[in-house]
Amino acid sequence: MTCQKLCLALLHWEFVYVITAFNLAYPMTPWRFQLSCMPPNATYDFLLPAGISKNTSNSNGHYEAVEARFNSSGTYFSNLSSKTTFHCCFWSEEDKNCSVPAHNVEGKAFVSTVNSLVFQQIGANWNIQCWMKGDLKLFICYVESLFKNPFKTYDLKVHLLYVLPEASEEWPLVPQKGSFQVAQCNCSVAGRCECRVPVPATRLDHTLLMHFQVTSGGVTFQSPLMSVQPINVVKPDPPLGLHMEITDSGHLKISWSSPTLLPFQLQYQVKYSENSTINMREADEIVSATSLLVGSVLPGSSYEVQVRGKRLDGPGVWSDWSTPLVFTTQDVIYFPPKILTSVGSNASFHCIYKNENEIVSSKKIVWWMNLAEKIPQSQYSVVGDRVSQVTFPNLNATKPRGKFTYDAVYCCNEHECHHRYAELYVIDVNINISCETDGYLTKMTCRWSTNAIPSLTGSTLQLRYHRSSLYCSDVPSVHPVSEPKDCHLQRNGFHECVFQPIFLLSGYTMWIRINHALGSLDSAPVCVVPDSVVKPLPPSSVKAEITVKIGLLKISWEKPVFPENNLQFQIRYGLSGKEVQWKTYEVYDARSKSASLLVPDLCAVYAVQVRCKRQDGLGYWSNWSAPAYTVVVDIKVPIRGPEFWRIINEDTTKKEKNVTLLWKPLMKNDSLCSVRRYVVRHHTSRNGTWSEDVGNHTKFTFPWTEQAHSVTVLAVNSIGASLTNFNLTFSWPMSKVNAVESLRAYPLNSSCVILSWTLAAGDYNLVSFIIEWKILTEDGDIKWLRVPSSVKKYYIHDHFIPIEKYQIGLYPIFMEGVGKPKIINSFTQGDVRVQPSKDKGEEHFSKGIASAKALGSEQTWWFREQQGGQCVWCEQDRFWQVL
Secondary structure, rough: OOOHHHHHHHHHOOOOOOOOOOOOOOOOOOOOEEEEEEEEOOHHHHOOOOOOOOOOOOOOOOOOOOEEEEEOOOOOOOOOOOOOEEEEEEEOOEEEEEEEOOOOOOOOOOOEOOOHHHHHHHOOEEEEEEEEEOOEEEEEEEEOOOOOOOOOOEEEEEEEEEEEOOOOOOOOOOOOOOOEEEEEEEEOOOOEEEEEEEOOOOOOOOOOEEEEEEEEEEEEEEOOOOOOHOOOOOOOOOOOEEEEEEOOEEEEEEEOOOOOOOOOOEEEEEEEEOOOOOOOOEEEEEEOOOOEEEEEEEOOEEEEEEEEEOOOOOOOOOOOOOOOOOEEEOEEEEEOOOEEEOOOOEEEEEEEEOOOOOOOOHHHHHHOOOOOEEEOOHEEEEEEOOOOEEEEEEOOOOOOEEOOOOOEEEEEOOOOOOOOOEEEEEEOOOOOEEEOOOOOOOEEEEEEEEOOOOOOOOEEEEEEEEEEEEEEEOOOOOOOOOEEEEOOEOOOOEEEEEEEEOOOOEEEEEEEEEEOOOOOEEEOEEEEEEHHOOOOOOOEEEEEEEOOOOOOOOEEEEEOOOOOOOEEEEEEEEOOOOOOOOOOOOOOOOOEEEEEEEEOOHHHHHHHEEEEEEOOOOOOOOOOOOOOOOOOOOOOOEEEOOEEEEEEEEEEOOOEEEEEEEEEOOOOHHHHHOOOOOEEEEEEOOOOOEEEEEEEOOEEEOOOOEEEEEEEEEEEEEOOOEEOOOOEEEEOOHHHHOOOEEEEEEEOOOOOEEEEEEEEEOOOOOOEEEEEEEEOOOOOEEEEEEEEEEEEEEEEEEOOOOOEEEEEEEEEEOOOOOOOOOOEEEOOOOOOOEEEEEOOOOOHHHHHHHHHHOOOOOOOOOOOOEEOOEEEEEEHHHHHEEO
């Protein structure tokens, strides 16, 4: 012990330089090995690590001894020879023979050095571990010195020199010294160094030649040359996703997933332990699958498991152990403890019930839903002596109960229920996916909403799809090979996914996958062919006009370039305004580029839009085109000239009469569509016929100098003058013809007066009547209206003031001139009787009379109806006539 401490102390003063021979390359064993160097006079039992054999043979062919010679001189130990030879060899756990070659091997190198008492006495040992990292990018070696110094720690430096040829053929036995590359190794205070060599993926099966240079406290060693193929020493990453669950049959299933993708299959070593009140055990198994079934599970038990992996066929290195996973079972075991499923499916729970350290027989177990509804025994099944099963067929969606979004399923014995329960989540995955291809045929946008699906905490939704080369299958199905598609939530609550570029005739089968820790659910798949869901661009160059002389609304457009299919068109039109009341018109002829429509008002501004869709019914309607508006222009000559009346002013002193014609501006529907001016056409026997242009005025005065003077007022627009016009003849003899015998006026209310008149006996060629009224006490304007000659009663609608006196006159109009008027200056007192019209209102009248008779009244009744919140007399709808 004293010698060892002394030797360690003397190491601080030694500087040794060692160069080894390069005539042989040591084939590296996967995982780990040791490099040992010792003087020739050392006792092997003392120098070599425990278990190393002194056999100098090399029968197995896997290990080579390497000899290092030293020139020694020093001041401390004069008994050392001038030349000291160190013998170095490799050994491993698999082969503990340390072979030492003869002294006269040619090619051995030796160098001059100072005394190295420590190494001459005990030699030097290093642990070396090398492997290829699981990502197949780095070759890693760990070098750890087994020579520990209890007094002082020297700086440790390690360099890895290597050659990795580009070709896979073997290198010469002695490669050129200058061909080696140097990899810097990082060393820790504990004396452990890590060296990293990058390996290209194309050279994994090439032979890597390397050796180490180790320097510690001024002492330098150079290892023998080593060789290895990186693919043969791959150390995978530890398995991922270690998971334990109870199967339907009550067994414990241990599962995991492979680490990074490797070019070969792995085998796995699983070690696990079970600790329960009934049993305690440990086991270690090697499997090639990524799961392992472990016996029956017991309530109130604890299971701990770890897994590691290694190449299945061929050499390799075991990975590190995965992080331990502990799984503990309760007194009542549900398997699975939670189920996520969709509407219409079936679900089953299993249960093992432990009560006071005894497992309840499966035949004595009963099941409850939410502790409120006992599940019928017809849904029970006995799986074994300990395991009971309940099945729920054709499930409905779970109805949320407050914050609970699941149904609680309880497994109970005959007398009580444990507080633990299983959770059943039933989701309606009926998600509608709609897609449309843009009018340029470059992309397809798909939309879907989850508003109808109750949110499940921790779940994510993803659109997945599979594209077939051509069209869709008759029955779409979830394809085992699918791709996810990024979708973005829009403000309207819909998710949008864009496929670009697209294959127009390919079938895109897509569905929504709900991912959750409990599992995943897929909505019903739909298949879409982009060519069948095209939403064309709207028609362009839309124009609208009212055709001149014909008087039709004409709409024209240009069809979009895409798609090339035959298209149908839809037109909507309406009077322009804040809220357009649209009417639609269909155009099925794919060749059409215009349409003409009848409209009621030719002088209004119409808004027009056009859209299109494939004629075979596939796809969508395009958006409406930008609106086009008609411009109000004159379509035809005015339908008629204005109605007019006159005021006659007579100057008796001068014996002159002046006639002032009055008319109202012609409305658009009569003028079609504007009036530029009015023309008064005169005719007398002496002067013949002449016309006067009065512009836009609605009043015109002329002298009445002849016995008969006929006038006509024409309306003129940009097309021409009105063809149908009203004529009025002023005749002195006719002004004395008394055709009206009586005239009565009955005020119904402040807004309506009924006029009734009778004619004198005679054969009159009446054209019409003019009713004229005004307030007697004022010199205001005269109001007038024209009524047909066949009418003998008429309702005047105006604002009548009850306290005022009115003058009402009725003028008969003959072809030969205006007759003598009947004028009254007061309203007739008393009621007026009514009778039903012959063409309308008999049913209403009969009901009114019946109501009056039912009241037993003998007086005359006025009948009226309610319209728009105002009391309007029935005459407005011509239900009644005045007797």
